[in-house]
Each structure stands twice: as structure tokens, then as C-alpha cells.
Amino acid sequence: MSDLGDRIGERFEWMSGAELAEFQSEALRRSVAQAARSPYYGVRFADLGLKPGDVKTRDDITKLPFTTKEDLRLSYPTGMLTVPPREVVRMHTSSGTTGKPTAIFHTREDVDCWAELMARCLAMAGARSDDIFQNMSGYGLFTGGLGLHYGAERLGMWVIPAGAGNTARQILLIRDFHVTVIHATPSYAMHVAERMVQDGDNPKSLGIRIAALGAEPYTEELRLKLQDLYGFKAFNSYGLSEMNGPGVAFECPEQNGMHIWEDAYLVEIIDPDTLQPVEEGQVGELVMTTLRRAAMPILRYRTRDLTRVIPGECPCGRKHLRMARMVGRSDDMLIVRAVNVFPSQIEEVIMRNKWIGGNYVIHLTKKEALDQMTVKVEIAKAAFDGSIETVRRLRDQLQRELRDQIGFTANVDVLEPGSLPVSEGKAKRVIDERE
Numbered sequence: 027m028s029d030l031g032d033r034i035g036e037r038f039e040w041m042s043g044a045e046l047a048e049f050q051s052e053a054l055r056r057s058v059a060q061a062a063r064s065p066y067y068g069v070r071f072a073d074l075g076l077k078p079g080d081v082k083t084r085d086d087i088t089k090l091p092f093t094t095k096e097d098l099r100l101s102y103p104t105g106m107l108t109v110p111p112r113e114v115v116r117m118h119t120s121s122g123t124t125g126k127p128t129a130i131f132h133t134r135e136d137v138d139c140w141a142e143l144m145a146r147c148l149a150m151a152g153a154r155s156d157d158i159f160q161n162m163s164g165y166g167l168f169t170g171g172l173g174l175h176y177g178a179e180r181l182g183m184w185v186i187p188a189g190a191g192n193t194a195r196q197i198l199l200i201r202d203f204h205v206t207v208i209h210a211t212p213s214y215a216m217h218v219a220e221r222m223v224q225d226g227d228n229p230k231s232l233g234i235r236i237a238a239l240g241a242e243p244y245t246e247e248l249r250l251k252l253q254d255l256y257g258f259k260a261f262n263s264y265g266l267s268e269m270n271g272p273g274v275a276f277e278c279p280e281q282n283g284m285h286i287w288e289d290a291y292l293v294e295i296i297d298p299d300t301l302q303p304v305e306e307g308q309v310g311e312l313v314m315t316t317l318r319r320a321a322m323p324i325l326r327y328r329t330r331d332l333t334r335v336i337p338g339e340c341p342c343g344r345k346h347l348r349m350a351r352m353v354g355r356s357d358d359m360l361i362v363r364a365v366n367v368f369p370s371q372i373e374e375v376i377m378r379n380k381w382i383g384g385n386y387v388i389h390l391t392k393k394e395a396l397d398q399m400t401v402k403v404e405i406a407k408a409a410f411d412g413s414i415e416t417v418r419r420l421r422d423q424l425q426r427e428l429r430d431q432i433g434f435t436a437n438v439d440v441l442e443p444g445s446l447p448v449s450e451g452k453a454k455r456v457i458d459e460r461e
């Protein structure tokens with residue numbers, strides 16, 4: 027019998043462009059009609075004089091209003107729920123740290139669909155039912171735990187729900203159970219590798235084949251560094267709680283952009299100022315509409331994530347559109363001395379340097395009304411020869427490379443390995459103490 031991994035995507039994964047378009051129009055009509063049943067969209071549609079029947083094809087999406095995080099907060103706790111509470115089998119919340127969380131609800135079919143989408147991602151990367159999967163993500167309200175878990179189980183993998191943290195135990199489990207597929211944030215995967223190297227161990231000896239890495243922005247340079255350290259193939263995994271969580275977009279073996287599952291999400295890329303679509307291939311804000319969620323459809327959700335669609339066909343043959351690595355979030359952009367800087371620009375420079383460890387922090391302060399940026403990095407153990415001169419030379423060199431990239435001079439602190447705080451989930455790369 028063929029492996030479930032070869033069959034999981036049969037219905038949707040290989041649809042032609044025309045089939046996808048047709049399915050999307052039909053699913054959008056259903057989603058809009060369903061949304062209208064929620065107290066929130068009920069009122070919103072009435073205010074706009076909009077009837078679900080006004081949306082006939084996917085091109086009618088522009089007739090619909092955008093939905094923002096603020097709208098989700100205002101409708102907290104259940105203003106966007108469309109089904110009787112007894113039909114809900116699960117809820118999650120988004121990871122916002124300020125104010126009220128936003129709650130997302132799922133029926134049994136919704137959880138089922140999410141598991142299928144996630145399983146498709148893992149299968150696309152090459153995972154099969156005889157793989158052993160360790161989920162190194164926090165469980166609970168955060169979607170990276172149960173989201174990956176259900177997907178991996180759906181694929182029939184042997185799942186180890188290790189959860190976040192406890193690095194020594196993570197390594198022990200991976201080794202003792204011959205884990206071949208892992209899921210983690212890239213920053214935590216880096217921490218595990220560095221810990222092993224520090225202990226005189228080699229991450230390659232673990233024999234991991236595939237890593238699903240996501241939940242936070244990271245650069246191609248960091249991916250390459252991780253692949254080099256572990257010898258695995260790392261796949262970028264994108265998602266957000268509002269759109270279920272992980273399983274929204276994932277890389278295929280080409281590792282060149284993430285396919286968004288267009289049977290489940292209708293995608294727009296807009297200019298965040300004018301709210302108009304950008305030209306194909308241009309960077310803009312990702313806006314998504316759920317097409318296959320009953321308990322809580324969300325229409326035209328403004329993710330704040332900045333990315334672009336990669337034009338042209340993917341050599342893998344899938345027609346689901348490809349999205350480039352996230353540039354960052356519109357609210358992530360730093361303005362330092364009137365210069366726009368994305369943390370990813372700094373990470374790119376850092377990860378190119380073999381002498382630097384995988385952890386870093388960007389610290390912003392103010393000195394006499396002038397912004398100060400200090401980039402803190404750790405020197406890799408192998409690169410430290412005990413001489414202060416070496417450290418100075420490396421620091422000056424990094425400072426020059428950063429200046430070439432961002433256009434102004436940042437301070438650079440080169441620290442001992444293990445000095446910077448480690449995160450088990452999403453890394454906090456920027457500390458802004460300017461008021």
C-alpha cells in the first residue's frame with residue numbers, strides 16, 4: 027500500500043490553476059454566507075448594505091471589508107462565532123502580549139481540515155509515516171503545539187510531543203528514539219545546536235533529516251547555517267493563529283518560497299497605505315480570507331506581515347502560489363536616526379559571519395536625543411583564541427559590514443558564548459528602550 031504521505035494531498039494539492047479558481051469562488055461564497063451568521067459580520071454587512079449573495083466569484087473579494095486585529099479584539103470573546111457553542115471542539119488564542127488576546131474557534135471539521143493542511147505541509151517536505159517526529163514547540167493556547175501534532179499524527183508519524191525547552195531532554199529524546207523530523211522555532215533549533223557544540227557533541231550525529239522551522243521571521247543565512255550544523259534540510263513554515271496557526275504556507279523541496287494552500291486561504295497582497303493591490307511580485311501586506319473554516323470564518327484579514335508573491339510556476343508542479351520569505355511585519359520596522367531598518371537586514375550580516383554564534387540582540391537606547399543601536403553577538407567557541415586583539419578586530423569588521431548594510435554606525439558588543447538570553451519559542455531580537 028502506498029504511504030499516507032503520498033496520498034494526503036490527492037484532493038487539493040495538485041489542482042490546476044483553473045480548478046483552484048473554481049474551488050475558491052465556491053468556497054468563498056460559502057465562507058461569506060457563514061461569516062454573515064456571526065454577530066460581528068452580521069452587523070458589519072448590514073452597515074455596508076452588503077448581502078452574502080453579492081459575492082459570486084473570488085474576484086468579488088474586494089466588495090468585502092477588511093478585518094483587523096482590532097476587530098478581533100472588539101468582538102472578543104465570541105462575537106465572530108458562527109456556530110452553536112456545542113459544535114465548537116477547540117479554541118486557541120493569538121500570541122499577542124498586550125491587551126486582550128484574540129480567540130479563534132474550531133468545529134470538528136475545522137480541526138480536521140487544519141490537520142490535513144498541516145499533514146500536506148510535512149508530506150510535501152518529504153516526511154512519511156515511518157518517520158519519527160519531535161515537536162519542540164510549546165503546547166497549549168499557542169498553535170505550534172497541537173497544530174503540528176495533529177498534522178504529524180494525521181500523516182501517521184510517531185509523534186513525540188516534547189514541548190518547548192529542557193534542551194538536554196530534547197537531545198536525549200532525539201537520540202534515543204532516532205528522531206528524523208523535528209519542529210522548532212529557528213532560534214531554538216540554533217540554541218540546541220550550539221549547546222551540543224559547546225558540550226563537544228555534533229548535531230549531525232543526531233541524524234535528523236527534515237526540520238520544519240517557523241513561527242518567527244528568519245533569514246536565508248540562518249537557514250543555511252542551521253542546515254550546515256545539523257545536516258538536515260530546513261523548511262520554512264508560516265502561519266498565524268487567526269488563520270488556524272501553522273499549516274498556512276510551507277516550502278516544497280525546491281526551498282524557494284512557501285506554497286500557500288489556496289484551497290483554504292484566499293490571498294491578497296496590498297499596499298498598507300492605499301489598501302490597493304500591489305503589482306504582482308511587489309512587496310506588500312499579506313491579506314488572507316479563510317475558505318474552509320466554519321466556526322469562525324475571517325474575511326480579508328490584515329496580517330501586517332510583509333511579503334511578496336514569487337511570480338511564475340514552481341518547478342515542483344504545484345499551482346498553489348508561492349510567497350517569499352517574510353520581510354518582517356509592518357510594525358517590526360525600526361526607525362533609527364530617521365533610517366528604516368528591518369531586523370532581518372541585521373541578521374543577514376550576522377549569519378554570514380562564521381565566527382559569530384547563532385544568537386543576537388538589537389538593543390536600542392537614546393543618548394542626548396540621539397538614537398543608539400547596539401548589536402550584541404556571541405563569539406563562537408571555536409573562533410576565540412583568547413586574545414582581546416582578535417575580538418576587537420572582529421568587532422570592528424562587523425561594525426563596518428553593518429554600516430554598509432544599514433547606512434549608519436551601530437555599536438557592536440562581542441560577548442562570550444551563552445551570554446545572551448535564550449528563548450524556547452519566539453525569540454525576542456529587539457529591545458527598544460527609547461522611551
Ligand code: DLL
Nearest residue numbers: 121170240241242243263264265266267271272352
Ligand atoms: O506563530 C503559528 C505558527 C506556529 C507558525 C508554528 C509556524 C509554526 P502566531 O503566534 O499567531 O502564530 O504568530 C503569527 O508569527 O503573523 C508572523 O508575523 C510570524 N511568523 C510565523 N511564521 C513565520 C515565518 C504562529 N515562517 C505571526 N516567517 C505571523 C516569518 C513568521 N514570520
